[in-house]
Amino acid sequence: MDMTLVVSGILVIFSVAVVLSIFGKGGGEFYVPLLLTLGLPFQSAAGASLLCLIFSGTAMIIVYHTRTKNIDWPLAIALFSTAGSASFLGGYFSGGVPVVYLKLTFATVLLVAAALMYMKKEDFLNTGPLSAGNCSQPYLWFRSGGEGDYCVNLLAVLPLVGIVGFLAGMVGISGGGLIVPILIILSRVPLRTAFSTNSVLVLLTSATAIIGKSASIGMDFSLAIPLASAAFLGAIIGATLSKRIDLRHLQRYFVVVLVVAAVWMIYRAMV
Numbered sequence: 664m665d666m667t668l669v670v671s672g673i674l675v676i677f678s679v680a681v682v683l684s685i686f687g688k689g690g691g692e693f694y695v696p697l698l699l700t701l702g703l704p705f706q707s708a709a710g711a712s713l714l715c716l717i718f719s720g721t722a723m724i725i726v727y728h729t730r731t732k733n734i735d736w737p738l739a740i741a742l743f744s745t746a747g748s749a750s751f752l753g754g755y756f757s758g759g760v761p762v763v764y765l766k767l768t769f770a771t772v773l774l775v776a777a778a779l780m781y782m783k784k785e786d787f788l789n790t791g792p793l794s795a796g797n798c799s800q801p802y803l804w805f806r807s808g809g810e811g812d813y814c815v816n817l818l819a820v821l822p823l824v825g826i827v828g829f830l831a832g833m834v835g836i837s838g839g840g841l842i843v844p845i846l847i848i849l850s851r852v853p854l855r856t857a858f859s860t861n862s863v864l865v866l867l868t869s870a871t872a873i874i875g876k877s878a879s880i881g882m883d884f885s886l887a888i889p890l891a892s893a894a895f896l897g898a899i900i901g902a903t904l905s906k907r908i909d910l911r912h913l914q915r916y917f918v919v920v921l922v923v924a925a926v927w928m929i930y931r932a933m934v
Contacts, residue, residue, distance in 0.1 A: 680897025687858030720866030753832025754875030
């Protein structure tokens with residue numbers, strides 16, 4: 664194993680994990696293109712990215728659960744019931760899809776997420792008053808938490824999360840870049856709650872995707888484990904910093920992160 668590659672990968676993954684975990688995201692949007700830049704083949708980079716997401720998701724859950732108490736566990740499990748099987752299928756079938764299509768799909772997902780975040784920015788900062796009486800329909804689920812009350816539209820959210828999970832499993836990411844906007848725009852979930860709850864999905868969907876990928880094309884853990892350990896440490900630091908950042912800045916930074924990652928992946932698909 665090339666030690667220069669290992670050391671460079673560890674430093675890069677650690678840095679990205681610190682930044683992305685601030686938003687409750689594992690960092691797959693950057694892990695894959697960065698690992699490609701370091702010379703890894705796409706499928707190896709996607710596999711290593713998924714393991715990093717598992718480790719960083721575990722780290723974020725530890726911080727968000729013990730320090731901020733913002734994780735909506737019932738909502739996370741409900742979302743995983745759809746996203747989990749979908750991400751497994753995405754990881755399993757990824758080996759039969761040309762790499763260029765995976766990269767372009769990756770970029771499209773990120774750009775859509777950024778557009779949603781930007782166009783609906785007011786929804787990310789204000790949820791307004793809400794009561795259980797406003798969620799009287801059987802497909803609406805009233806939730807109450809420390810960051811505010813919200814009403815989850817299961818009929819709209821669950822199918823979309825399933826689609827996102829499938830695409831995310833194919834390209835080696837958690838899908839949080841789209842799941843977070845879906846939760847906020849369709850159900851007005853508070854920003855920090857959406858980030859924190861998504862950290863659970865980062866772990867669970869990445870785990871099912873990596874199982875699917877391993878069953879389909881195999882996994883090389885010799886490089887993935889050192890990189891994932893760096894992701895764990897970086898995510899601990901980033902998740903701890905998240906609570907200190909103003910909500911308005913948090914939303915703006917998230918949009919910038921998604922656009923930069925999408926443009927980078929489009930460039931990688933063209934070269």
